Amino acid sequence: MKILVLLGGTSFERDVSLASGEAIVDALKKAGHEVIPVDTAKGKKLLSSSTQFLPEGVKQKPPDVKSLQRIRKELTLKTIESFDLKEADVIFLALHGAPGEDGTIQALLDMTGKPYTGSGMLGSALAMNKAMAKKIFEYEGILTPKWLLLESSNLTDIAEIEDEIEKKLGFPCVVKPNDQGSTVGFSLVEEMKDLKEAFEKVKKFTGQILIEEYISGRELTVGILDDKPLPVIEIIPEHGIYDYECKYTKGKSGYICPAKLSKEKTEEIQKIGLKAFKALGCQDYGRVDFRYSEDEKFLCLEVNSLPGMTVTSLVPKAAKAIGIEFPELVDRIVNLALKKKK
Numbered sequence: 394m395k396i397l398v399l400l401g402g403t404s405f406e407r408d409v410s411l412a413s414g415e416a417i418v419d420a421l422k423k424a425g426h427e428v429i430p431v432d433t434a435k436g437k438k439l440l441s442s443s444t445q446f447l448p449e450g451v452k453q454k455p456p457d458v459k460s461l462q463r464i465r466k467e468l469t470l471k472t473i474e475s476f477d478l479k480e481a482d483v484i485f486l487a488l489h490g491a492p493g494e495d496g497t498i499q500a501l502l503d504m505t506g507k508p509y510t511g512s513g514m515l516g517s518a519l520a521m522n523k524a525m526a527k528k529i530f531e532y533e534g535i536l537t538p539k540w541l542l543l544e545s546s547n548l549t550d551i552a553e554i555e556d557e558i559e560k561k562l563g564f565p566c567v568v569k570p571n572d573q574g575s576t577v578g579f580s581l582v583e584e585m586k587d588l589k590e591a592f593e594k595v596k597k598f599t600g601q602i603l604i605e606e607y608i609s610g611r612e613l614t615v616g617i618l619d620d621k622p623l624p625v626i627e628i629i630p631e632h633g634i635y636d637y638e639c640k641y642t643k644g645k646s647g648y649i650c651p652a653k654l655s656k657e658k659t660e661e662i663q664k665i666g667l668k669a670f671k672a673l674g675c676q677d678y679g680r681v682d683f684r685y686s687e688d689e690k691f692l693c694l695e696v697n698s699l700p701g702m703t704v705t706s707l708v709p710k711a712a713k714a715i716g717i718e719f720p721e722l723v724d725r726i727v728n729l730a731l732k733k734k735k
């Protein structure tokens with residue numbers, strides 16, 4: 394097949410996407426497909442035939458994408474317009490963050506009628522917006538940490554905000570962007586006096602701030618493939634929080650798959666994971682992140698509609714645990730995209 398792979402992009406997760414793209418392009422080529430890698434941040438410029446898009450790997454911090462973001466809509470449109478999509482049999486989305494994981498590119502592709510991998514416009518948009526997703530979780534009876542949503546532009550009455558956080562969530566609490574991934578802009582706030590600093594940090598990444606109660610306990614994730622849950626993974630990040638550095642630096646996190654949980658608890662979290670994924674209207678594959686509280690409750694943090702796809706990322710790890718190697722995983726995701734359009 395002729396497969397267009399969209400990667401890179403202009404979000405803070407650009408490097409992660411280049412790494413996912415690299416692995417996906419490599420696997421598709423090895424499977425004998427004709428692959429056209431396209432960086433949506435590069436307009437009409439095609440990538441070289443090399444499959445090394447990020448030779449030094451993902452760094453310890455997210456890249457500075459300010460200059461790219463200023464022209465991001467223009468760039469992305471130019472990219473999409475510049476390829477004869479009619480020639481591609483399918484489009485593989487290796488993008489993370491927005492635009493790409495948030496439904497906007499999905500909407501553009503829907504207009505072309507071309508099949509693409511993963512969730513559609515609505516599932517992607519809902520999954521990217523944590524507060525929207527959490528409202529749906531609550532409606533579905535899926536536990537999620539208590540939260541408050543603030544506009545970055547509306548932080549004037551800090552005393553009132555502090556008061557509300559203390560009343561509704563208490564301390565420690567978590568401050569994070571409502572609509573970003575890879576833990577960018579995140580702070581664990583132990584005391585009220587540290588809130589201001591956390592707001593200053595998060596504002597650089599988003600217009601919408603999500604504040605959550607801090608859930609002490611274990612870090613678990615459930616991958617989904619073909620609308621079925623994969624084995625559960627427990628993550629043991631060196632920093633306690635699964636932050637950017639612990640996500641992408643080798644040796645900074647331990648991974649246990651299948652996670653050490655009873656059969657009943659394993660089935661329970663898998664069932665909740667699939668329910669959360671379906672509740673948002675996500676399709677084909679993804680990943681649902683949880684905190685497992687000290688009183689043994691699974692609290693859903695979010696659904697990732699385009700999860701990391703390097704060979705060692707979480708969904709590939711979980712798939713491998715049931716004998717699905719990376720090339721087969723990529724192939725199955727392509728086939729699911731083709732099946733959906735028939």
Ligand SMILES: Nc1ncnc2c1ncn2[C@@H]1O[C@H](COP(=O)(O)OP(=O)(O)OP(=O)(O)O)[C@@H](O)[C@H]1O
Nearest residue numbers: 538567573574575576605606607608634635682694
């Ligand atoms: N309420 C919370 N209580 C405890 N830890 C939390 C909480 N929210 C987030 N975290 C920590 O921060 C990490 C990132 O949070 P979350 O999954 O919500 O954001 P993300 O940046 O979208 O992640 P991803 O890279 O998976 O897209 C979690 O994996 C967890 O380690």
Ligand SMILES: [Mg+2]
Nearest residue numbers: 575682694695
């Ligand atoms: Mg997450």
